[in-house]
Amino acid sequence: MGIRWNSPLIQVLAVGFICFCCPGIFNALSSIGGGGQIDSDVDENANSALYACFSIFGLFAGAIHNKLGPKWTILIGSLAYPLYAGSLLAYNHTKLGAFTIAAGAILGAGAGLLWTAQGAMMMAYPHEEDKGKYIGYFWAIFNMGAVLGSVIAFGLNFHEPQGNLSDVTYGVFIGLMVCGSLTALSLARPHNVVHNNGDHIRIQPYPKWSREILAILKLFLDWRMLALTPMFLSSNWFYSYQFSVVNGAYFNNRTAALNNILYWGCQIFGSWSFARILDKKGITRRKRALIGLSIVAVAFIATWIGGIFFQLTFMTKPKVRQDFADMKGSYIGPLILYMLYGANDAAWQTYCYWLMGTLSNDATVLSRYAGYYKGVQSAGAAVAWRLNGVGTAYMTQLIICFALLVASLPGALFFALRVKDHSGDDDSSEAVHESKMELESKSS
Template sequence: MGLRYYSAMTQVIIVGFVCFLCPGMFNALNGTGGGGQLNPTTGNNANTALYSTFVVFGVLGGAIVNLCGVRWTIFGSGFTYALYSGSYIYLNHTGNGAFTIAAGAILGVGAGILWAAQGMIMVSYPREEEKGRYIAIFWVIFNLGGMLGGILPFAINYNSDSGSLSDGVYIAFVVLECIGAFLGLALAPPAKVTRDDGSSVVLVKYTNLGTETIEILKLFINPLMLGLLPMCFTSNFFYTYQFDNINGALFNVRTRGFNNIFYWGFQMVGSYAISFLLDYSKLGRKKRGYISFVIVFVVFNAIWGGSLALHNKYPGGLLVDDRIDFKDTKRASGPIILYIFCGIGDALYQTFAYWIIGALSNDNQLLARYIGFYKGMQSFGAAIAWQLDAKSVAPKNQLVANWVLFAISVPPMLYVVWRIKEHSEPIGPKENSSEHYEEKGGEHITA
């Protein structure tokens, strides 16, 4: 069946390209270590500010999206990414990090809202039996942004390895992120979107500020959300160690871009591979969850074991004039392979987390809140991780913290998988519903 504009798949593809151009570029910038700067302190402090506001607006994001609709929230949020990337041009010329840190805080607001909208679309639009595939398709498109963002610094800095990214790289990021913001307006109103079986994606049709406030507060006493909390907290905590203490600490700037091409490229492979298991209809949904959990468990323990071996080889990182270049294959091959596996592990972890959340309900407004909770708690962990690095906590201690946090997340993660049912309710729009819409700004939202 060909793609229709109002089909669920088309909408997931569009939001995938929005994230390709906005968060994808941000990930590429972060992946270079320290926002592409030789000294990572400003980048670390900006990330701390970013994830501190992301905590609040991640949790509130689902309510904001439910009240305001997906198109305008994504449109406005996209420009916060451009502001952040542009702030590094100012930093390059003045050495003053205050603007970059403030831009990070503003980005946290936009990112929290954008990811709540994106997550709601990705996990509530598909049918139950195809949620893994939709998540993987989004993840593939999204991580194309990280790949492109890796190519830019690799190509532009190929013959001029100054240690920090040039203005031209940051300008390219700003232009792409502005395009991504405008692309958000191409999304269809959710009330008009239908699945291939003809069912509407809009399952809950009434909300208001009071309802959203109560429902957000209830998330913090929901046993399933509390079970997911350690997994949420851990799910971005490891980025700091991987980006700053592997890629940023060991490699020169062009090789960091080179590495990110493969880090984000193999994210696509990891997500797409596990999607076949997550949607494998011959196994029960709970059994698929258990097997996927085992895969994530094994892969992450292998990553942290490999990271420990690498840390023992380079306990203090490398001196600036001794950083590894990708052409030095004898020194580069092992750390680069480990960094690639870090990307695969991230994709497995995030895809599995989104699938678990999507398996808890088919209610698009409830899932918007669940995703907001996930992103908010995820950002809480990330804010702490970036500040630990900004305070120069020893890389080995950061590695131990990552491994311990992953171990703590395992039992409650299993509990939530155990609570998954074969089918979530509701599975389609109610007949003869007396609920209603009010038109506002071209989207069906509630009065």
């Protein structure tokens, strides 16, 4: 059938491009430290507002997505990204933080919509045997945006190692974000997405908002979500530490941008290579779940132990942020550590999505799981950014990150031991039953 715009793979790649331009560029901007500002207090407060709103809107975005569909949900959500980048540009000239903090809150709402719709598409559109591959494809394209953004920031600010990001840098970022947002208008309706073998995407509509909200609230009583909640909570908690402390406080903007080129590059490698393991043929899905958990557990523990040794070399913000040209050979160790942080993050989040994808093949059901995941994840990030904003000791932040990651392993193991070879239909069947009951009540 050739390449079709309404094929599941092309649709996921299209969403990858949107995230390349919006969250990808945002990640490049955020991971420099302070959003490219010398004084990072405003950016840290904006991130607290961002993730607090992200948590609320992420949780209920599944209901919005199931009513509006991915096109409008993603369009509305993605338009918040250029607004936020514009607020940082305005702060460079006005030093008025209220606009930036408000834009962060708006971005939190938009990101909740975008990421919930994206997660539902990424998990529901592929066949069961290809879910890891689709996640890997998406994560690679999405993080190419962060790599490109970091390259732009590094190149345009190469001769100003200690200064703010230039207006040109922000202008380029805003232009890319607008381009990505408008791409959402081209997305196909889920009912029109068809596999090459003629299979359609599974979608079970809920006619009433009340049933959508009830279905979302039921997730808090679902043992599967409860088992994964610590893993979800920890999955973005460490960003504030990695971006604001390791990269933002220790390195200057030029070196931070260089670090991010490799950090996000390792995200591409980490997700793609790990996804191949999760889709390995000839091995039961439960065994793949256990192998995947073993890999991420060992990798995270080893990396964060290395992080402790590096953190011991600076307990407060250095008076002069380090530049790679001055550090010479001593730069290699921290750079490798930071790259491993990136690779581990990609594997961790790929694993979270893959585990949720084992539960269902229905886009309606998976949108709720994605919303729950992003809601819990963002609640953790909001707390983490606030801890960073109030000046929590660097080592304390590291220990909290490490402890949360370790604490999430028992629940993940409990879940992995119960993974089935084929996605269950319980939730989908419930959706069908409730929809029929509601339609029958309307007709009577």
